[in-house]
Structure formats: structure tokens, C-alpha cells
Amino acid sequence: MAFPKIKHVRAFVVRGGGADYHDQGEGHWIDDHIATPMSRYPEYRQSRQSFGINVLGTLVVEIEAADGTIGFAVTTGGEPAAYIVEKHLARFLEGRDPAEIEKIWDQMYFSTQYYGRKGLVVNALSGVDLALWDLLGKLRGEPVYHLLGGKVRDELTFYATGARPDLAKQMGFIGGKMPLHHGPAEGEEGLRKNLEELATMRERTGEDFWLMFDCWMALDLNYATKLAHKAHEYGLKWIEEALSPDDYWGYRDLKKNAPKGMLVTTGEHEATRWGFRMLLEMECCDIIQPDVGWCGGMTELVKISNLADSRGVMCIPHGSSVYSYHFVTTRHNSPFAEFLMMAPKADEVVPMFSPQLIGEPVPVNGKLKLSDAPGFGVELNREVGLHRPYAR
């Protein structure tokens, strides 16, 4: 089956929610005194936007084939990522066969290795890769999950991330992941407040509902170990991303010293098969959580997940809307998925990348059955104010 060649690659930026889901308005739970590595500075403690968590904005990558078919994807990256797509990565796609997805990935990665490897550059590369999978699905008339080998389960089951696990339980989710609000700089009082929040939610949700802490890289090994042991009394299911993504040694020790039965998880800010190989071979965690829009795209997530599968480690991608759903539905070692509650009070289910994806599916009663619409099954909302800063 010969495909039409790739004619154009375009990179747009968009502000206001969407793939850069931290880019929210005032009063949103996701920017309310959440502990981070910057919490050691009191002036940056109340709001993550104060230190720039939303500085990038969304990157939209569009890939148009010669027959007019367009694949697209959204991720975090904004203008700098758009520059990398237009000025560097596009040359490896325009004029090429869209089916050469492995060769294109290889050329994008190794041509940027001297300044990339992780972070923004790999976000940009991931956006291009996801748009290519969307294009391939649309050219073949198949959903991406078909290209990945087909569903191993008919519907997806979700836990919810947000400030209200009690409401998440009422909405049918299997668990609630809470942002950790206080880090080491707030001492024993902060630790006590963290545990009080957990105790309250345990009281409201009962014994069996999963409760997790998301620590967003904010802790040191001693604090994380102490928090894990004290939280164990309230049945904390896992402690997530407690340490710096580069502290493989700390994660190794945290996993060794964590209470029996508590899971240690990390990976949303890790990238490529090589980064996850390090996490796996050093036995840093029980679950890896790559973000498919940040780790190298779908082409790389397959490789990362296979590494985890070979070691009996679950791969539960960091919430990235349809991009993770199409993957999770095809893998046994991804038995559930994350849904980020993007309503400001975490009190209703709204599309995760709203308002950027037309037709974006959401869990109902904590479950979701993906349609067989081609590609990732969504269309770009062109009313969101697309801006192409490096048009060629």
C-alpha cells in the first residue's frame, strides 16, 4: 500500500489549557499550593505558575500528506518547540513516505541528540511522532490502537488525579491521586498537614478506594521515606515522583525502604528507552509513568513499555488524553489509565485537553470504550487561536 508523500509539516502554538494543562486560570486546584522543588523559596510556594510551570504553552504539530490528509497532535512545548519542529525536524519528514515512522524517529532523535535527549526537544519530537501516527491511522482508515496491535481489553478503567478523590469515587473512578501540598521546607507542620489531608480523604472514601500522593519531584529521600511510612497507616497505594527525575539512586533507596505493599512510581519527566532502562535496571520503581507527549512519542513508548513488560513492571502512562488511551488499551502491562480532572474544583469530568480536541472522549463512571475512528479519533479545534510563529 503506497501512501502519499508528506507535503507539509506545520507547528503552531496555543495558550490556555489544552496539552499544556497547567496553563489554567485563577483558582484552579492544579495551581493551589502544590509542593515542588521550588517550594524551598516561599515566594514560589503558593503558585506553580509563579515560577513558570505554564511558560511554554501548547505545541500543535500538523503533518499534511500530498492527498490533503492531515494528521496532528498536541503536546507541551509552545514557541521553542515550534522552532525545533520547523527549523530542524521538518526536514526529516517533508517529501518522505509517512510509513517510514522508525527511520523518521531515528533521524529526528539522533540529529538533535547533541542538544536534546530529554525535555523540550523530546517533547517536540514526540509531538511530531504522534502527529505521524495520527496521519498513518487516517491514511489507513484505522484507529491508532489497531496499528499498535489491537485492543487487549474492551474498555479502559481510570483513576482520577485531582484535589477531590472523594468526588472521584462518586464519579466511578477506581482511585484518586492527590497533589502533595507541603514539602520539606514546611517541616513537621507541613508533613502533619499532608497526612491530615490523606486521613480526611481516607475517611470519606472508605478502606478500599485507591489513594495516592503525587509529589511532583518536591521531596528529599528522608522526607519521602518518612511520609511513605506515616501514610502507610492510611493505606496510601503509591507515592509518585517523590524525588528529582535524575536521582536514580534516591529512587532505588526509596523503593528499598518503602513500606511493604506500597508502590513507588515515577517517570513522567523521564524520556526515551535509555532513561527508562536506567529506572528499570536500577529497580527505582514499581510502575513507570512515561508521558507519551514528552518521552519520545508513540514510537518510543512502545520500546519503553516492552522494557518494563520484560521485567514485570507496569507501564501506566502519565495522563495525556487520547494519546495514552490508544496505547493503554493495547497492553496487558497497562491495566488502568490516568485521567486528570481539569475542572477547576475537580468536581466534574471535562475533556483533559479541552478545548483543543474536537471529539475528545472522557470516562463515564470511570470507564471509557474507544471508538474505531481513524487515527486518534479527534480533530483539531481551529477556533482556539492557532499561531504559527516560524511559518516557512
Ligand SMILES: C[C@H](O)[C@H](O)[C@@H](O)[C@@H](O)C(=O)O
Ligand atoms: C497533580 C500533579 O502535581 C501534576 O500537576 C500532574 O500533572 C502530574 O504529576 C500527574 O501525574 O498527573
Ligand SMILES: [Mg+2]
Ligand atoms: Mg505525576
